[in-house]
Amino acid sequence: MSEELYKEMAQSIIEGDSDKSVELAKKSIELQMHPLDTITKGFVVGVNYIGDQFGKGEAFLPELVMAGEAMKAAVATLEPELMKLGESREVMGRVVLATVEGDIHEIGKTLVGTMLSASGFEVYDLGVDQPAEKIIGKALEVDAHIIGMSALLTTTMVRQREVIEELDKEGLRPRIKVMVGGAPITKDWFQKIKADGYSEDAIGAVKIAKQLVGKADA
Amino acid sequence: MSNKNIKTIRDPKLKLDILSREEVRKIHDATLQIIERVGIKFPSERALDIWEENGAQVSRESKIVWVKPSIIEEALRKAPARYPLAARDPAQDLKLDGNHVHLGTDGCGVEVIDINTKEKRTSCLQDVRDIARVADATEEVAFHWVPVSAQDAPTQARGLHEVKAVWENSTKHVQTESIYNAKEAGAAIEMAAILSGGREALRKRPVLSLMQCTAPPLAHDGGSIDAALLAAEAGIPTGFMTMAACLTTGPATMAGNLAVGNAEVISATALLQLAHPGAPVFYAAAQTASDLRTGAYTGGGPEDFLFGAATNNLSDFYNIPLSMGSFATGAKEPNWQAGLEGSLSTFMASLVMSDMLLGCGFLHGSRIWSYAEMMLDCEIFSIIEKMMRGIEVNEETLALETIASVGPGGHFLAQKHTRRHMHDLFLPQFLDRRPYGEWERNKDDARDWALAKARRILNEHQPDPLDEKVDREMNRIIASVENA
Numbered sequence: 148m149s150e151e152l153y154k155e156m157a158q159s160i161i162e163g164d165s166d167k168s169v170e171l172a173k174k175s176i177e178l179q180m181h182p183l184d185t186i187t188k189g190f191v192v193g194v195n196y197i198g199d200q201f202g203k204g205e206a207f208l209p210e211l212v213m214a215g216e217a218m219k220a221a222v223a224t225l226e227p228e229l230m231k232l233g234e235s236r237e238v239m240g241r242v243v244l245a246t247v248e249g250d251i252h253e254i255g256k257t258l259v260g261t262m263l264s265a266s267g268f269e270v271y272d273l274g275v276d277q278p279a280e281k282i283i284g285k286a287l288e289v290d291a292h293i294i295g296m297s298a299l300l301t302t303t304m305v306r307q308r309e310v311i312e313e314l315d316k317e318g319l320r321p322r323i324k325v326m327v328g329g330a331p332i333t334k335d336w337f338q339k340i341k342a343d344g345y346s347e348d349a350i351g352a353v354k355i356a357k358q359l360v361g362k363a364d365a
Numbered sequence: 366m367s368n369k370n371i372k373t374i375r376d377p378k379l380k381l382d383i384l385s386r387e388e389v390r391k392i393h394d395a396t397l398q399i400i401e402r403v404g405i406k407f408p409s410e411r412a413l414d415i416w417e418e419n420g421a422q423v424s425r426e427s428k429i430v431w432v433k434p435s436i437i438e439e440a441l442r443k444a445p446a447r448y449p450l451a452a453r454d455p456a457q458d459l460k461l462d463g464n465h466v467h468l469g470t471d472g473c474g475v476e477v478i479d480i481n482t483k484e485k486r487t488s489c490l491q492d493v494r495d496i497a498r499v500a501d502a503t504e505e506v507a508f509h510w511v512p513v514s515a516q517d518a519p520t521q522a523r524g525l526h527e528v529k530a531v532w533e534n535s536t537k538h539v540q541t542e543s544i545y546n547a548k549e550a551g552a553a554i555e556m557a558a559i560l561s562g563g564r565e566a567l568r569k570r571p572v573l574s575l576m577q578c579t580a581p582p583l584a585h586d587g588g589s590i591d592a593a594l595l596a597a598e599a600g601i602p603t604g605f606m607t608m609a610a611c612l613t614t615g616p617a618t619m620a621g622n623l624a625v626g627n628a629e630v631i632s633a634t635a636l637l638q639l640a641h642p643g644a645p646v647f648y649a650a651a652q653t654a655s656d657l658r659t660g661a662y663t664g665g666g667p668e669d670f671l672f673g674a675a676t677n678n679l680s681d682f683y684n685i686p687l688s689m690g691s692f693a694t695g696a697k698e699p700n701w702q703a704g705l706e707g708s709l710s711t712f713m714a715s716l717v718m719s720d721m722l723l724g725c726g727f728l729h730g731s732r733i734w735s736y737a738e739m740m741l742d743c744e745i746f747s748i749i750e751k752m753m754r755g756i757e758v759n760e761e762t763l764a765l766e767t768i769a770s771v772g773p774g775g776h777f778l779a780q781k782h783t784r785r786h787m788h789d790l791f792l793p794q795f796l797d798r799r800p801y802g803e804w805e806r807n808k809d810d811a812r813d814w815a816l817a818k819a820r821r822i823l824n825e826h827q828p829d830p831l832d833e834k835v836d837r838e839m840n841r842i843i844a845s846v847e848n849a
């Protein structure tokens with residue numbers, strides 16, 4: 148019985164159907180299935196499948212994003228149950244993500260967030276044009292492992308350095324790791340500002356994030 | 366009349382109607398619906414005030430405005446259909462009148478392939494100077510964008526150092542996309558007024574124009590809007606460019622993406638007309654489709670080419686000039702992809718007589734400047750300029766007498782008619798038509814010759830310098846912004 152249901156759950160993620168995934172999550176609660184099982188044996192299987200297909204070039208970005216949304220919706224439905232049981236889902240790490248102050252380029256940052264979520268990170272995406280204190284404040288509030296900053300302008304990339312300097316001043320590194328990205332961000336810049344990681348694309352961002360939390364793929 | 370040392374496409378014989386009148390109407394109607402029902406975000410207090418004064422529905426909280434079609438349409442009717450882009454040298458003023466296609470360099474790059482070492486490195490102020498000087502000498506380039514970012518100049522006045530560097534090194538018109546806040550815009554306008562000889566002179570012959578990006582989907586950047594309002598007030602031509610891209614910042618369908626981009630552009634254009642009726646404005650666009658696998662913005666690809674042709678139908682409908690992104694490519698060096706994307710995008714945008722074309726010189730999705738690419742793009746433009754003139758058919762060109770005098774067999778090489786017309790034929794600079802063996806010796810190609818040409822220009826060409834007094838005054842303005 149639950150085998151069938153797990154399959155349906157995975158399928159709802161693969162199809163990116165949030166209505167369906169929420170409905171199945173609710174059903175699992177009614178059936179008193181363990182929410183962690185529901186997540187790991189059901190929904191996560193779907194996410195992994197789409198991630199795989201995406202990696203092979205057989206699934207496309209919208210499918211990946213929709214799978215991510217369906218997953219998020221299902222997990223949100225199950226979260227209160229987890230709380231009741233005093234358990235929490237194992238996450239890869241918590242990431243606070245933002246485009247820096249004065250910069251409104253959004254897409255790249257959002258894609259990085261999507262890929263990180265799909266790979267098991269808990270992502271707090273603050274949006275664009277975010278000042279240092281907001282970014283750091285949020286990181287402290289959620290006890291983040293990583294701060295990810297996007298900057299696409301040569302006039303705003305300096306903000307990345309400001310955040311890093313602020314973190315250093317407060318003695319918050321290496322507890323909080325910093326990764327950076329965006330069109331003008333080069334390896335030189337990343338080294339110059341002494342960030343912990345940088346990547347030219349979203350798939351690379353996931354790899355770096357995993358390294359930074361010590362969970363790199365073998 | 367043609368301009369000094371500037372090649373433009375005009376009096377075209379080739380023509381393309383990519384959208385029917387009815388289709389343009391449909392896109393226009395969809396656009397008005399979007400502006401009225403979905404709304405557009407204007408995160409600028411000044412802009413929200415203007416909208417409110419003119420009867421739009423405004424949310425101060427979300428910064429979204431909802432505007433009735435009649436307000437938009439009436440405002441757009443106030444925009445002038447034609448006006449000049451003035452140059453430091455009046456013989457290089459450009460007409461924006463629907464019958465000219467002018468090529469500009471691309472702008473705001475972040476890295477440069479060094480002209481000597483051929484290595485990629487971070488862009489700096491000297492690059493802005495050098496590129497402007499090469500462009501000044503190149504007849505295909507009619508006007509400048511600030512080509513790359515002067516990353517060694519202080520951020521708060523970087524945009525000012527950049528425009529000054531271009532003025533210093535060229536007598537052609539300067540358009541910038543690197544100034545996107547009120548403070549720098551105000552200072553840039555002052556600098557332009559000094560160059561023109563006063564505010565009124567600047568209004569008549571604007572030696573500077575401004576390009577601002579919209580913030581798709583359906584939003585604007587506050588700094589850009591404030592900068593544009595200042596420019597419009599000073600009579601400086603101002604355009605809004607949409608980059609709404611299928612899949613990410615716009616619908617996957619091309620028509621829907623055109624409507625989203627159009628809503629952004631005409632809402633901002635209408636705002637400028639409400640604030641400063643009759644201000645010179647232009648439509649600008651660089652729409653494309655995001656990559657299905659990565660979401661990357663590449664520019665290039667068939668959607669890009671189609672957008673390039675469709676957008677002029679929209680700007681014609683609103684009767685304002687168009688600045689169209691062309692020559693965009695995702696290629697990492699001047700290669701097959703760069704040639705393909707540059708040719709087709711520029712051909713399509715030229716067929717419909719887009720008034721300004723941008724993009725010359727860039728690689729890697731508008732990020733890396735390459736002198737070789739610049740020269741190769743110029744040759745593509747020249748080929749298209751030649752094609753746009755079409756085929757002339759008359760007694761002289763039919764050459765009946767000459768054909769009769771050569772008769773069956775023989776050749777036309779020694780004919781007077783041939784002498785008269787041999788220079789009608791295109792003379793390439795960079796197309797390889799040599800014997801195989803000759804190529805084999807060095808295996809060199811267009812890229813090497815293009816780079817060599819740029820080097821030669823950089824060594825030899827020195828345009829008229831700026832007047833000393835103008836120079837001092839400009840420095841004073843820059844310093845005041847820098848030290849504020």
Ligand code: B12
Pocket residue numbers: 249250251252253254255256258259294295296297298299300301302326327328329330331344345346347348349350352472473474475513514542543544545576577578579580581582586588589607608614659660661662729730731732
């Ligand atoms: C689309 C675009 C816009 C859109 C953005 C729409 C939106 N809602 O996001 C709009 C039209 C709003 C825009 C505005 C402007 N833009 Co713009 N824009 C671009 C463009 C063409 C593509 C960016 C993009 O979306 N790429 C697609 C995504 C998927 O890629 P990405 O952002 O690079 O992200 C990937 C990686 O970088 C990395 N990554 C990104 N963030 C992070 C973060 C972390 C932590 C990590 C690890 C990795 C990572 O992973 C991402 C996914 O693969 C770039 C050129 C380019 N090719 O990059 C110019 C570009 C960045 N823009 C530029 C400019 C100048 C502007 C404007 C100033 C223009 C103006 N005058 O108004 C304004 C900026 C206003 C402001 N205050 O921010 C310049 C910047 C150059 C410079 N010298 O600074 C560029 C390079 C183009 C150019 N040459 O003119 N722009």
